[in-house]
Amino acid sequence: MAKQKTIFICQDCGYESPKWMGKCPGCGEWNSLVEEVQQTQNKAGTITFKTAPVHLNEVEVTREERLSTDLKELDRVLGGGMVRGSLVLVGGDPGIGKSTLLLQICENIGRKAKILYASGEESVKQIKIRADRLAITTPNLLLMAETNIDAIVQSINDLKPDVVIVDSIQTVFKPDLTSAPGSVSQVRETTIHLMRLAKESNTAIFIVGHVTKEGTLAGPRVLEHMVDCVLYFEGERHQSYRILRAVKNRFGSTNEIGIFEMRDKGLVEVDNPSLMFLSGRPINVSGSCVVCTLEGTRPVLAEVQALVSPTGFGIPRRMSTGIDYNRISLLMAVLEKKVGLHLQNHDAYINVIGGIRIEEPAADLGVITAIASSFKNFQVSPHTLLIGEVGLTGEVRAVNQVDKRVNEAFKLGFNVCIVPSENAKNLKQEKDLKVIGVKSVSEALEVIARNI
Template sequence: MAKQKTVFFCQECGYESPKWMGKCPGCNQWNTMVEEKVSKVQSGGKTVKKKANKATPINCIESEKEPRVLTKMNELNRVLGGGVVPGSLVLVGGDPGIGKSTLLLQTSDQLASLGKKVLYISGEESIKQTKMRAERLGILSDNLYVLAETDIHEIEERMRDVSPDFLVIDSIQTVYNTDVASAPGSVAQVRECTGQLMRIAKSEGVATFIVGHVTKDGAIAGPRLLEHMVDAVLYFEGERHHTFRILRAVKNRFGSTNEMGVFEMKESGLVEVANPSEVFLQERTNGAAGSTVVAAMEGTRPVLVEIQALISPTSFGNPRRMATGLDHHRISLLMAVLEKRVGLLLQNQDAYINVAGGIRLDEPATDLAVAISIASSFRDQLTQPADVFIGEVGLTGEVRRVSRIEQRVFEASKLGFKKAYIPEKSLDGWTFPKGMEVIGVSSVKEAMDYALGGATHETKTAIYQSDT
């Protein structure tokens, strides 16, 4: 009979301890140790000698001949770095009901329509329930196989019968290994099942997608080791009460982690949004103080989003600083620059900053737009609806250059914007789009004088307009 012992695992990082501890030594989190029973599998007295692999010179190794497989979703291909890599292991996480299963079921149908065999393992639904969802999405493919199973050994046996090119596990928290005496979804089960799926993906060349649930903090449930084992980690974000969804890559061994895919949830499933800038700006209100537009870069794609600011006198001793979609520490820094370098008295004002559309901006090119929106709301002066602001603001109030300024300005011109405020050092070396007035500013005070103070353009020589 297999000998059982009790071990305490950390639910955050997977740290193993023979006794309970209040604070995990691995991740320094409190109250994360959970008791689990672990069985020691007997080998039956047989000694199996594993065949050793030999080291091979790198110039003698054959390159991967199979190219990436492109799905019909360009947004998904962009986030994955150019398509699905054969033999890769991709983890997709997101809140419950956000559309993870819908995304992977549609992707499975698209891959099956290309002549690839896809095995969809459902651990949370029966095959009839999966069929109902597939009919609603219009999915009817002969190369898409569905199986309701949670035993990892049975899944491996069915894989040998089907020999799929792609495998989808929905979800990894429901899969269990009978050799591990703990409940499905525990740290030990998630680690062992993911490790076995990784070995299958690498040895058989089967591209595998696994769905992972998230905790209340937004992180993928299970040990942090899970994210280290897989090749790519994708987060599916959005509000369940809104139709738009954002797919991001936080880890990708085969591509960039700065890409973003935008989808819209409809009755017939997820539909990709080809022009996210138009979607984020379609509900913008003209003639409102505190509203500006910035051209931000999400990977290789410029995206125009609206930044809203509300500045009001505080009723408390310490003013509030709240930001949605931006780093609130960066907001405090910009407000300090505006108070010290421009002369705005903001120390007794509450500040609420929001990025419309639910997108999160991390790059410093949004500084100028945030500063102008704060000043616009504080002075109650309107910004022009056809203006776009691009630039990084330093501690001395200067506007510093940013990368890919040409792509940002051209994207703004395509959407009908007529005037762009950019760093003065970024004016040279490229041709401005037709009908777009490009204004170079050297400081945030200078940008405020033009955008809010009504300064005439003829007084500065750093203003250019294309004649072509």
């Protein structure tokens, strides 16, 4: 009998080494290399193509067949619905609502398709209890509590469902491998099996992935490269709102977001997220401004709050939630140098209300106004919207799709929009909406002072 060979594999990045090392050379993590038995035979999950090469002009392109989930927010993120033969990875913190969302999908899709729900974390009775709470009554939903990938694949081949849900990929294992479920080898091999099955049977497969404390998907990084779509379910467990975001999508955009509200009967779609983020906004207080950010094709209005107070220590403290910390430091430097606000002896805390994260620079003007408002203790009109990117010389630069942002503000009752002067030239003035173009931060603050 041949001697088994062992190999050490990093559980974070998948780096392989013939000997154990305390620090992984691939990702730099300590104590992440785990000993596993090396497989000498060919991997069963390897995909082989038997087709001959063809000319590009001979390839016939047809529109991919999509299956609507009847959840507009989810369909928006997926690019119009789930694609048959696709492998979708859904990640999120424990208890955020991943299983609830997928079970609600079963109720909608079950009217027109057959679904297999394979759970490695719950028994079929536990799934039934949750289904009763969510009023899931579709007869086309089949349940199985199984962690063996061979048994799951055999059930898929026998039942031939249209949609398969595996919850979660970290609990599924392949008996041929000696490593524990959730290890790099197990996650990689089981995902390859499901990917091959999805392509061969034209079945849409959803797999649930756990998230580490750093906010990334647990397991090897190659997991995200193998699947067709990666969805992140974000939000605080103690808040009712959830944000579904695509970080990879081979069949659609990665800029769209879907917003849900967690209620006692499950997740409910939020049709107007701007109204949600602005609800309960304080009136006539300093340090509060409204900005507009684009999430894909959707304009979203959000409130930015700033609190500036004298520091009690030698080094001022800076904190930000929902916006990049380095961007905040840049904008505060512009306020000090170009506007003359002495912030070097003041702490600054910036927060985007509602749990949304703003990444585009179009919110710069609103953020910088909120900081100045808190420092000078003046109020910004609650019906004023600020749009614009701020440069290092204090200029306000043009942003894209400003007409969509202004129209969204008009629908929500805003009567003043402060935008870059380059964008103001191309905007059509509305009867009940005043659009003011500004060229610099100083000019914008002067305009705000006149409209208080």
